[in-house]
Amino acid sequence: MPRRGAPPEVNAGSMADIAFLLLIFFLVTTTIETDAGLDRMLPPIEPPTENPPIIKEKNIFTVNINRNGQLLVEEEITDIKNLRQKAVAFLDNGGAPSGSPEFCSYCKGRRSPDSSDNPTKAIISLKNDRETKYATYITVQNELVGAYNELRNREAQRLYGRDFTDMEADYLNPETPSSVKDELKEKVQRIQELFPQKLSEAETSSTN
Amino acid sequence: MSKFAKKKDAGLPAVNTASLPDIVFMLLFFFMTVTVMKDNTLKVENTLPNASETKKLEKKDRIIYIYVGKPTSQYTAKFGDEARIQLNDKFSSPSDVGNYVLEERAKKSQELQNVLTIALKVDKSANMGLISDIKQELRKVNALKVNYTTYEGDAFTNLQ
Numbered sequence: 001m002p003r004r005g006a007p008p009e010v011n012a013g014s015m016a017d018i019a020f021l022l023l024i025f026f027l028v029t030t031t032i033e034t035d036a037g038l039d040r041m042l043p044p045i046e047p048p049t050e051n052p053p054i055i056k057e058k059n060i061f062t063v064n065i066n067r068n069g070q071l072l073v074e075e076e077i078t079d080i081k082n083l084r085q086k087a088v089a090f091l092d093n094g095g096a097p098s099g100s101p102e103f104c105s106y107c108k109g110r111r112s113p114d115s116s117d118n119p120t121k122a123i124i125s126l127k128n129d130r131e132t133k134y135a136t137y138i139t140v141q142n143e144l145v146g147a148y149n150e151l152r153n154r155e156a157q158r159l160y161g162r163d164f165t166d167m168e169a170d171y172l173n174p175e176t177p178s179s180v181k182d183e184l185k186e187k188v189q190r191i192q193e194l195f196p197q198k199l200s201e202a203e204t205s206s207t208n
Numbered sequence: 209m210s211k212f213a214k215k216k217d218a219g220l221p222a223v224n225t226a227s228l229p230d231i232v233f234m235l236l237f238f239f240m241t242v243t244v245m246k247d248n249t250l251k252v253e254n255t256l257p258n259a260s261e262t263k264k265l266e267k268k269d270r271i272i273y274i275y276v277g278k279p280t281s282q283y284t285a286k287f288g289d290e291a292r293i294q295l296n297d298k299f300s301s302p303s304d305v306g307n308y309v310l311e312e313r314a315k316k317s318q319e320l321q322n323v324l325t326i327a328l329k330v331d332k333s334a335n336m337g338l339i340s341d342i343k344q345e346l347r348k349v350n351a352l353k354v355n356y357t358t359y360e361g362d363a364f365t366n367l368q
Contacts, residue, residue: 012226019232026236030243036262037327037357045347069367080367130337134330135257135366137339138356142259142363149261165261172266 038141043200059116061090061124065140067131080139087147090115091122091195106155106194119151119195127202144199151195164191248297252277257332258361265355270324272312274305276338277331291334293342302341306349326354332366
């Protein structure tokens with residue numbers, strides 16, 4: 001007489017053990033990689049030239065970090081929370097008078113003649129001490145990059161209705177099709193020209 | 209035999225564990241997709257700082273890693289508790305950085321050699337002095353594209 005009902009079940013009790021074994025193997029041999037960060041270009045070492053370019057004092061935004069993590073911005077002690085706003089105000093100032101070749105038509109700043117003439121002229125100079133904590137330095141870098149991004153986003157919104165950071169991320173993403181990339185490249189470069197990142201870092205000082 | 213005779217009581221029925229493998233496999237696949245193989249063991253503490261304006265690093269084959277941080281507890285006796293540089297599984301001094309980068313660069317294929325990024329994975333508590341030394345070394349070998357690798361998050365939490 002044929003047996004009724006389903007065929008006997010396969011014993012899958014050890015399957016869980018095998019899966020656990022594999023899982024534990026992966027747990028110990030792999031790491032969750034952090035693959036994001038602040039991109040920076042270091043300045044190339046150049047032979048000392050006899051005539052360094054002359055930069056107007058008002059086009060330089062000095063940021064000093066001391067060993068205790070305190071900030072001196074444009075000769076004023078500043079809380080790190082106000083740094084971004086100050087940097088934005090400086091970059092966006094557009095102090096050159098209208099009609100002059102350096103006039104900045106897209107700036108929305110105060111147009112104070114004592115601050116930067118044009119975003120393409122403005123330079124942020126960062127100086128830190130050897131004893132400065134790396135965490136503080138990254139926070140300052142982050143705020144300065146943030147200031148640039150804020151302004152670039154504003155212009156990108158005005159011109160293309162889209163955030164700059166967004167466009168740049170798409171442009172750098174290797175999965176973006178090249179037709180889209182070509183189109184983005186032009187836009188990204190245009191915005192970068194409006195607000196070029198000019199962040200210079202002085203050699204660190206070993207004194208206070 | 210009566211149709212409604214009670215079945216023999218066989219004690220508690222076994223708990224059905226058939227879905228356990230499925231759950232474990234699910235976890236396994238999660239780990240397989242979000243992690244990458246370790247290529248060197250960290251000998252330094254490496255709590256990265258937070259930053260919000262981050263950019264994603266591109267492909268992994270274009271990156272040279274440099275780790276900086278305090279030696280972990282098992283190495284403190286030998287190497288002290290000042291921040292050190294780790295290159296390829298061993299502690300190094302700043303002057304080794306240049307050679308290391310050149311060596312690593314020579315290993316990559318020709319077309320990648322110009323697009324390499326140096327990822328600096330530096331512990332929060334390290335001092336900038338060491339970092340500036342590394343940056344000087346990198347400038348000497350013309351490896352100018354650096355990435356300060358960070359976690360994504362509010363940068364102000366670094367200050368606490």
